[in-house]
Amino acid sequence: MAGNSDPLTPRAKLAVTAGKAVAAASRAAGRGSGSVIGGRVALKLDPDLLARLAQNLDVTLVSATNGKTTTTRLIAEALRAAGPVVSNALGANMPAGITSALAGSSDARFGVIEVDEKYLAGVARDTDPKCIALLNLSRDQLDRAAETRMLAENWREGLAGSKAVIVANADDPLVVWAASSSPNVIWVAAGQMWKDDAWSCPSCGGVMQRPGDDWFCGECGFRRPTPSWALSGDHVLDPHGSAWPIHLQLPGRANKANAASSAAVAAVFGVPPQVALERMYQVQAVAGRYDVVQFQQRDLRLLLAKNPAGWLETFSLIDPPPTPVILSVNARGADGTDTSWLWDVDYTRLTGHPICVIGDRKLDLAVRLEVANQHFQVCEDLDQAVQMSPPGRIEVIANYTAFQDLRRRVGN
Helix, strand or coil, X not given: CCCCCCCCCHHHHHHHHHHHHHHHHHHHCCCCCCHHHHHHHHHHHCCCHHHHHHCCCEEEEEECCCCHHHHHHHHHHHHCXXXXXXXXXXXXXXXXXXXXXXXXXXXXXXXXXXXXXXXXXXXXXXXCXXXXXXXXXXXXXXXXXXXXXXHHHHHHHHHCCCCCEEEEECCCHHHHHHHCCCCCEEEEECCCCCCCCCCECCCCCCEEECCCCCCEEXXXXXXXXXXXXXXXXXXXXXXXXXXXXXXXXXXXXXXXXXXXXXXXXXXXXXCCHHHHHHHHCCCCCECCECCEEEECCEEEEEEECCCHHHHHHHHCXXXXXXXXXXXXXXXXXXXXXXXXXXXXXXXXXXXXXXXXXXXXXXXXXHHHHHHCCCCEEECCCHHHHHHHCCCCCEEEEECHHHHHHHHHHHCC
């Protein structure tokens, strides 16, 4: 439980001060928030700093391939009903960025931390979390990330015997297998639209059977656990069978699923579902995602989609045809340099939408759309794409660094 004694040694205080100074210098030089470089410097000076900063906090970790940043925001908003919260709200989700975020607050009671999937086990070791939310696992950054089952195995080994309450998605077999090594799991029926990474059993390799919303392995008996929380339409069902309405300003089924998991986490800390869900209404956009911005006398809605599962969810929430769509894909370090995942996305869902294609890898995307029999135009940049789009609101879908480029261009 959070206490008030100062956990920081003189060395740790020096590390925090140095990290903040470096971060401020980085910001002044126009190189971003400085949180990552500041955290790196602080951890060099005191390798135990993350553990020291976390020891007076009730920590929740959030990890997944998709939805980490949004769910972290929703949980943080819900827990503010019970006390001050510190969070890495801007998505710097590796140890340096997390350290930097925690160093920025001295009076928080709760820490709500988004964690990159590959770092979850190590950050859990350092921060001794009270709760860990596991939402989904799917293919992402194919050149950098391990195959999804290996990631699930890292989670399973890293969380084995963890004292934390694990809030896990019962509809994702990889997540269920990873969480099953923990003694204290709360299962949430949050749904799974993208199933192409979960057709073989993570336990034995057998073929997964998927009748309706259920799943099980016909060979070893590994099966979907019975959830105690569930997303049901526009409501969250709690363990007592009560249905609580979800009121979000964020669009789409995926965000309702994020809200269901967030309500289950909030309940671990004694925040009732009604209070938690009401507070989540405050979240309008997350690091620019879902923002509607004015640009060249047009309304552009900015949507982030980084991998096949994310694109599938995003297609489900765009306005119907003939709403124009601009697609932007880069393949820089933060995106993963391998764009072969484009072939896993079902672009036939865009039939009827006028499409413009931009970004570093616009030609890769153009070939993919050609094969999917889509009508599109390749444009030089956002300005040209907006000019060539028919009237009305425009849906702009981009992967990670392409999204940052767009935000800079529209001044968001």
